[in-house]
Amino acid sequence: MRTIVIALILFFASVMGYAQTLTLKVEGIECVKGNLLIGIYHSEETFMKKPAFGFSVEVKDTSVSIPCQGLPAGTYAISLFQDENGNGMLDTGSFGRPTEKFGFSNDAEGIMGPPSYKKCRFEFRQDTTMVVHLK
Numbered sequence: 001m002r003t004i005v006i007a008l009i010l011f012f013a014s015v016m017g018y019a020q021t022l023t024l025k026v027e028g029i030e031c032v033k034g035n036l037l038i039g040i041y042h043s044e045e046t047f048m049k050k051p052a053f054g055f056s057v058e059v060k061d062t063s064v065s066i067p068c069q070g071l072p073a074g075t076y077a078i079s080l081f082q083d084e085n086g087n088g089m090l091d092t093g094s095f096g097r098p099t100e101k102f103g104f105s106n107d108a109e110g111i112m113g114p115p116s117y118k119k120c121r122f123e124f125r126q127d128t129t130m131v132v133h134l135k
Contacts, residue, residue: 020127022068026080026103028134029062034084036064041077047117048079056083077120078105082134101134109135 026036035058039051046052057066059082081090081102093099096113105122108115122130 019070019072020124022071022076022124023127023129024066024068024078024080025129025131026064026066026134027062027131028101028103029059029064029082030101030134031082031084032059032061034059034082034086036066036080037083037088037090038066038078038080040068040071041079041117042074044117047077047120048114052076071124073125074123075121076105076124077117077122078130078132079103079114079120080132103132103134105130105132107131107133 024038035056037056038054039048040053041047041050042052053068053071057064079102081098081100083089084100085091090102091099104115105120108119110116110119122128
C-alpha cells in the first residue's frame with residue numbers, strides 16, 4: 001500500500017509539472033532603500049536585452065533572499081541592480097560606470113562593461129541557491 005501511495009505522489013508531481021526552486025540570495029546591500037530589479041535570461045542572444053523572467057523586490061534589509069518557484073530546468077544567467085531612486089533604470093556616471101549597485105550570477109565581472117553570458121550562465125536542474133554580491 002505504501003508503495004502505491006508513493007508511486008501516485010510521484011506520478012502526480014510529474015504530471016503537474018513540479019518545478020524546482022531557485023533561491024536568489026543578494027548580499028552586499030549597503031543602503032536599505034529602493035528595489036532590486038532582477039532579470040533571468042535563458043540565452044546568449046537575449047542576455048541583457050530581454051529577460052525570460054523579470055521582477056522587482058523591495059529592499060528591506062542588507063541581505064535579501066528571494067525564492068523563484070516554478071522556474072523550469074535549464075541554463076540561465078541573472079543580472080540585477082538596486083534601483084535606489086525608483087526610476088526603473090540603472091543610473092550611470094562618467095564613462096558609463098554604474099552609480100547604483102549591481103550584480104550577476106556566479107558573481108561574474110566584465111571588463112569595461114557587463115560580463116558575458118558565458119561567465120554568468122549556470123545549469124538549473126534541482127533546488128539551488130545562487131548568491132550574488134552587489135558591487
